[in-house]
Amino acid sequence: MDRIIVKPSGPLYGDVEINGAKNSALKIMAACSLAEGTFHLMNVPDITDVRLMSELLVSLGMTVRENDTNSLEITNPGNLTAEAPYELVEKMRASIVVLGPLLARYGKARVALPGGDDFGPRPIDMHLRGLEMLGAKFASEHGYIDGHCERLRGSRIVLEFPSVGATENIMMAAVLADGTTIIENAAREPEIADLASFLNRMGASVLGAGTSTIVIEGVEKLGAVEHAVVPDRIEAATYLAAVGIAGGEINLIGARPDHMDMLCQKVGEMGMRISADSNGLWVMANKSLKAVDLATLPYPGIATDYKPFLVAMLAVSEGVGIVTENLFSGRFRYIDELIRMGADIRTEGHHAVIRGVENLSGAPVRAHDIRAGAALVVAALRAQGQTEIREPSHIDRGYENLVENLSSLGADISREN
Numbered sequence: 422m423d424r425i426i427v428k429p430s431g432p433l434y435g436d437v438e439i440n441g442a443k444n445s446a447l448k449i450m451a452a453c454s455l456a457e458g459t460f461h462l463m464n465v466p467d468i469t470d471v472r473l474m475s476e477l478l479v480s481l482g483m484t485v486r487e488n489d490t491n492s493l494e495i496t497n498p499g500n501l502t503a504e505a506p507y508e509l510v511e512k513m514r515a516s517i518v519v520l521g522p523l524l525a526r527y528g529k530a531r532v533a534l535p536g537g538d539d540f541g542p543r544p545i546d547m548h549l550r551g552l553e554m555l556g557a558k559f560a561s562e563h564g565y566i567d568g569h570c571e572r573l574r575g576s577r578i579v580l581e582f583p584s585v586g587a588t589e590n591i592m593m594a595a596v597l598a599d600g601t602t603i604i605e606n607a608a609r610e611p612e613i614a615d616l617a618s619f620l621n622r623m624g625a626s627v628l629g630a631g632t633s634t635i636v637i638e639g640v641e642k643l644g645a646v647e648h649a650v651v652p653d654r655i656e657a658a659t660y661l662a663a664v665g666i667a668g669g670e671i672n673l674i675g676a677r678p679d680h681m682d683m684l685c686q687k688v689g690e691m692g693m694r695i696s697a698d699s700n701g702l703w704v705m706a707n708k709s710l711k712a713v714d715l716a717t718l719p720y721p722g723i724a725t726d727y728k729p730f731l732v733a734m735l736a737v738s739e740g741v742g743i744v745t746e747n748l749f750s751g752r753f754r755y756i757d758e759l760i761r762m763g764a765d766i767r768t769e770g771h772h773a774v775i776r777g778v779e780n781l782s783g784a785p786v787r788a789h790d791i792r793a794g795a796a797l798v799v800a801a802l803r804a805q806g807q808t809e810i811r812e813p814s815h816i817d818r819g820y821e822n823l824v825e826n827l828s829s830l831g832a833d834i835s836r837e838n
């Protein structure tokens with residue numbers, strides 16, 4: 422059984438290179454189904470989810486070659502099989518983003534219905550409603566969504582909530598639709614702007630991505646291009662939290678501070694020092710952090726994906742912090758693991774009340790999902806004795822070299838099997 426072993430560590434010093442964003446790379450890979458030819462993607466993280474998306478592209482009929490480190494060559498020969506099988510969708514929910522591009526390019530798509538995951542049900546009603554507004558028809562049977570359409574037609578779509586996945590699916594379908602599509606209340610995450618810039622390189626006309634209104638002028642045909650994926654703000658937040666918890670001073674090379682405004686503001690209020698420079702982001706913590714209250718919100722608010730790190734920081738801060746989760750109802754499971762490590766946390770509905778303690782206490786714990794698992798790793802830096810994080814495969818879904826990077830900063834951490 423694989424496990425990560427962490428012993429009390431800190432302060433941390435040094436540099437960490439921030440990889441390309443998982444949540445951008447996966448969607449850009451899916452968008453390669455829109456055009457024939459050979460794509461070159463750079464700054465792609467070497468993580469399990471990227472390997473699963475590669476498998477999905479291969480099952481559709483594409484070839485994926487790993488060239489140099491962090492670079493993929495994806496060849497789309499055309500004539501793809503428009504079906505995403507359950508075996509892959511089950512392992513990675515983000516596979517649903519092939520629905521829009523396959524429909525737009527092939528007029529049909531069969532995609533297994535993703536189930537819930539560790540933080541509760543994750544419906545796809547907004548994806549389907551948006552694509553229906555463009556002219557697609559769906560039937561659901563035997564656990565699959567079957568979609569078909571003639572050429573899609575542009576439309577004005579108002580999203581009920583700024584869903585990241587729905588915005589991306591609709592955007593990838595609308596680029597090949599007839600006429601103009603306007604997505605109102607679109608999600609504004611930097612990864613959406615990155616996907617739009619990739620689509621525009623391919624020959625699409627997408628304006629306003631990164632704002633609440635995206636205007637897409639459909640084109641007849643797109644082409645294969647090269648693109649470097651935007652840096653991962655969630656990975657950067659992980660190392661930032663490690664310093665908040667263990668103390669020290671590190672440089673997050675390549676991080677995009679402009680994508681992390683609210684987070685930087687919050688951890689600044691907690692007492693961390695942060696500065697943007699030409700290399701990325703410099704972060705420092707030389708004293709105990711002060712507790713703050715916070716609520717997760719769609720971008721540019723505090724990302725729900727940052728929350729496990731902020732909860733771990735609050736667990737060892739001075740005072741009481743209240744954290745409110747506004748995106749995913751069940752995203753508090755890892756808190757039971759932090760409690761096993763001596764954290765003083767009570768949850769009530771979508772709120773958590775965290776009373777800071779001086780130190781945590783090392784214990785065997787389980788990584789439930791990518792970010793929750795990584796949060797347990799950084800929390801363990803302030804736990805007396807040894808913490809054993811089981812099922813690190815969840816962490817591998819989203820991190821390249823988490824253990825090696827923390828170790829190079831001076832953490833006492835290793836992986837065993």
Ligand code: UD1
Nearest residue numbers: 444515543544545546547548584585586587725726748749
């Ligand atoms: C993406 C990210 C995930 C992040 C989340 C929110 C990827 C691979 N994952 O997930 O890491 O935590 O954005 O920033 O990029 N919803 C519906 N119906 C829908 C779609 C969504 O009710 O059709 C709800 C969801 O249940 C959730 C909320 O909307 O409560 C936000 O979900 P969404 O923004 O779509 O998240 P994902 O794209 O799944």
